[in-house]
Amino acid sequence: MAKYLLLKHYRGAPASVNDVPMEQWTPEELSAHVQYMRDFAARLEGTGEFVDTQALSPEGTFVRYDGEGRPPVTDGPFAETKDLIAGWMVIDVETYERALELAGELSAAPGAGGKPIHEWLEVRPFLAEPPTVTE
Amino acid sequence: MNESLLRELVPAVIGVLVRRGADFAAAEDAVQDALVEAVRVWPEGPPRDPKGWLVTVAWRKFLDAARADTSRRHREVRVETEPVPGPGEAVDDTLRLYFLCAHPSLTPASAVALTLRAVGGLTTRQIARAYLVPEATMAQRISRAKRTVSGVRFNEPGDVATVLRVLYLVFNEGYSGDVDLAAEAIRLTRQLAAKTKHEEVAGLLALMLLHHARRPARTGPDGRLVPLAEQDRGLWNTRLIAEGVDVLQAALARDRLGEFQAQAAIAALHADARTAEETDWVQIVEWYDELVRLTDNPVARLNRAVAVGEADGPRAGLAALAELDPALPRHTAAAAYLHQRDGDPVTAARLYAEAARSAPSLPERDHLTRQAARLNAQLRS
Numbered sequence: 001m002a003k004y005l006l007l008k009h010y011r012g013a014p015a016s017v018n019d020v021p022m023e024q025w026t027p028e029e030l031s032a033h034v035q036y037m038r039d040f041a042a043r044l045e046g047t048g049e050f051v052d053t054q055a056l057s058p059e060g061t062f063v064r065y066d067g068e069g070r071p072p073v074t075d076g077p078f079a080e081t082k083d084l085i086a087g088w089m090v091i092d093v094e095t096y097e098r099a100l101e102l103a104g105e106l107s108a109a110p111g112a113g114g115k116p117i118h119e120w121l122e123v124r125p126f127l128a129e130p131p132t133v134t135e
Numbered sequence: 136m137n138e139s140l141l142r143e144l145v146p147a148v149i150g151v152l153v154r155r156g157a158d159f160a161a162a163e164d165a166v167q168d169a170l171v172e173a174v175r176v177w178p179e180g181p182p183r184d185p186k187g188w189l190v191t192v193a194w195r196k197f198l199d200a201a202r203a204d205t206s207r208r209h210r211e212v213r214v215e216t217e218p219v220p221g222p223g224e225a226v227d228d229t230l231r232l233y234f235l236c237a238h239p240s241l242t243p244a245s246a247v248a249l250t251l252r253a254v255g256g257l258t259t260r261q262i263a264r265a266y267l268v269p270e271a272t273m274a275q276r277i278s279r280a281k282r283t284v285s286g287v288r289f290n291e292p293g294d295v296a297t298v299l300r301v302l303y304l305v306f307n308e309g310y311s312g313d314v315d316l317a318a319e320a321i322r323l324t325r326q327l328a329a330k331t332k333h334e335e336v337a338g339l340l341a342l343m344l345l346h347h348a349r350r351p352a353r354t355g356p357d358g359r360l361v362p363l364a365e366q367d368r369g370l371w372n373t374r375l376i377a378e379g380v381d382v383l384q385a386a387l388a389r390d391r392l393g394e395f396q397a398q399a400a401i402a403a404l405h406a407d408a409r410t411a412e413e414t415d416w417v418q419i420v421e422w423y424d425e426l427v428r429l430t431d432n433p434v435a436r437l438n439r440a441v442a443v444g445e446a447d448g449p450r451a452g453l454a455a456l457a458e459l460d461p462a463l464p465r466h467t468a469a470a471a472y473l474h475q476r477d478g479d480p481v482t483a484a485r486l487y488a489e490a491a492r493s494a495p496s497l498p499e500r501d502h503l504t505r506q507a508a509r510l511n512a513q514l515r516s
Contacts, residue, residue: 045272048244048275050268050271052269094243094244125495127500130495133306135441
């Protein structure tokens, strides 16, 4: 098994096919979307492939060390940041192909008009433990 | 109470319940329940016959569950309707359990999870922690696996090779969580080796022992990966090496070579060298030739190319590497190493950095980055 991160972007990914901002959806369309995500996670738990899912607030703060005895410096949020992570799902699957298949299904979550969003998701493999047998 | 002693009894107890007519999934659940009770009550009053105690308690748990199930679904208890298989079977219960849990209808991950629970006696939580997934996910993986094998007869003959692949996977996963998977794999393989005279079971056991012997030297105090050539051989466990070599020699003497015996032979040759310079690379290349002949595995070919680089010089190694698919995992890392040995630090540093970017694990990435950094620092000075 290998773990993959299915990464959802607010910004930075190519535009979705059904690219209507969420605030323009009907309340029913929003509910259907949320239900789809819940059902998807529940189904993956049932297949033994679910690890984690989290959503992030779009606004963040940049922080850095500013020297001994000084408080860290903060900056942002930057409205112009090109790449902005919205959230993720972590899956544990047999093959890379299975990871792609599941990402494809997640991208079919319904949006405006009840039609699939066709959102671009980024699939990133986790770095694993090194194998015991090396030669 | 010794938990591993308790867990050793698990497969036999499941076997007793199945022979009494319980189906495998229910028997396995009942034995897990009995284990939980054993952990609770044994410290105060350990039984004189632990196995008998487990059988009694597990059978009671099974009957309770079956009755609850019957009253819930108004269904006959299968125990009372199905014939009990006759005694005097040729294959023992523990061995049957290994076959069932590694059944070819299971995916590798399901077979691993089921083996660790039903043969290893680990709890779902322990297995979930070891594989870094939520307990609910692992519980589902195990119950799906049980459903998949529910139609398989317990006494159906099995293939040892499928069992060995599962045990190898467990061993190679390394160590995470509170369960030492490598040690658990060795325990399960040792138990299997006691049940069957199959040469490859011995080969796999030897391979595991020889690699496990080197574990204290494989990582530095800061967690970094220490390559074989740089390991402090004084840290190797000589007792495990001696046992591994004995097990391997007994297997090889039967003259039915297989891939695990060949891999163990390579590990034994490394273990035999007091220093990295004393390694018998010519013999190692010969064993890789055997391994390639037996498996035609591209990873074996890649490792062979590195061994050729040691036996016949880095140029010969690079020539062997050039015949392989550059997309193979660790191909770039092998090329970097061989160029470094060939006295070309510029190319080596570039390839190490490239290999680091595609490394499949964090310790490997750190190691490759460190190699590149070291060469770049030398080149600057």
